[in-house]
Amino acid sequence: MSDILEVNNLSMRFDKNNVFENLKFSLKRGSLTALLGPNGTGKTTLINILMKMLTPSSGSFTFADDVRLGYVPQFRNIDAEYPLSIEAFVGLNAPIIKNSRTKEAIKKQLEETNLYQIKNTRMGEASGGQKQRAYLAQALLDNPNMIILDEATASLDPMAKDELMKLIRHLNEKHKITVLFVTHDISLAHKYMQNYLYLNHGQIEHGEMSQFKEAYE
Numbered sequence: 001m002s003d004i005l006e007v008n009n010l011s012m013r014f015d016k017n018n019v020f021e022n023l024k025f026s027l028k029r030g031s032l033t034a035l036l037g038p039n040g041t042g043k044t045t046l047i048n049i050l051m052k053m054l055t056p057s058s059g060s061f062t063f064a065d066d067v068r069l070g071y072v073p074q075f076r077n078i079d080a081e082y083p084l085s086i087e088a089f090v091g092l093n094a095p096i097i098k099n100s101r102t103k104e105a106i107k108k109q110l111e112e113t114n115l116y117q118i119k120n121t122r123m124g125e126a127s128g129g130q131k132q133r134a135y136l137a138q139a140l141l142d143n144p145n146m147i148i149l150d151e152a153t154a155s156l157d158p159m160a161k162d163e164l165m166k167l168i169r170h171l172n173e174k175h176k177i178t179v180l181f182v183t184h185d186i187s188l189a190h191k192y193m194q195n196y197l198y199l200n201h202g203q204i205e206h207g208e209m210s211q212f213k214e215a216y217e
């Protein structure tokens with residue numbers, strides 16, 4: 001299939017709370033899509049379903065057979081005393097005994113995310129932007145061809161936001177990684193995303209970011 005993801009009549013209910021109903025959309029390979037919508041409309045719920053952390057009440061979704069999915073959460077408040085270096089944090093999900101191939105892959109992602117020079121800095125003392133890029137590098141280690149980022153820029157200052165978004169655009173342009181980016185930041189989405197999904201009142205709309213209606217903003 002030419003789409004990397006197809007969602008069909010997806011519905012989610014928690015007890016009597018109907019979060020969304022009959023969502024239908026698809027994402028093209030190599031696309032950059034912002035998932036927008038007011039608080040509590042179900043963006044994280046939708047992502048959790050796509051990541052198979054939640055089971056939908058009904059409906060289905062299909063990823064292309066060759067999809068390799070990476071997930072980048074919003075960085076957490078890592079304790080200032082947290083002992084792991086950025087390099088060790090990026091390699092956390094790799095085998096403990098790292099062969100030369102794994103070490104080389106970690107180095108490549110540290111370079112890709114502009115963290116190589118500071119790889120020995122402890123995560124606890126890294127800036128918000130550096131921590132967020134370390135989460136991204138961790139996800140990139142599995143060589144994904146699609147990444148989902150949930151509020152990855154939410155607590156960053158404007159410069160760190162732009163740096164992360166430029167990096168995401170670079171990953172999309174150079175490695176053709178499909179991007180689904182959950183955000184409340186509409187101006188950032190206008191600047192860096194091509195398409196939008198707008199989740200509101202249990203329904204979803206899909207379109208080009210340049211056409212995103214001002215009425216929503």
Ligand SMILES: Nc1ncnc2c1ncn2[C@@H]1O[C@H](COP(=O)(O)OP(=O)(O)OP(=O)(O)O)[C@@H](O)[C@H]1O
Binds near residue numbers: 040
């Ligand atoms: N595990 C759960 N059990 C019951 N209700 C839940 C659960 N998770 C989410 N909800 C409810 O589902 C709705 C959607 O929540 P969700 O966190 O997906 O929204 P969101 O669009 O990501 O919000 P925000 O923009 O604030 O992050 C909310 O009404 C929330 O209270």
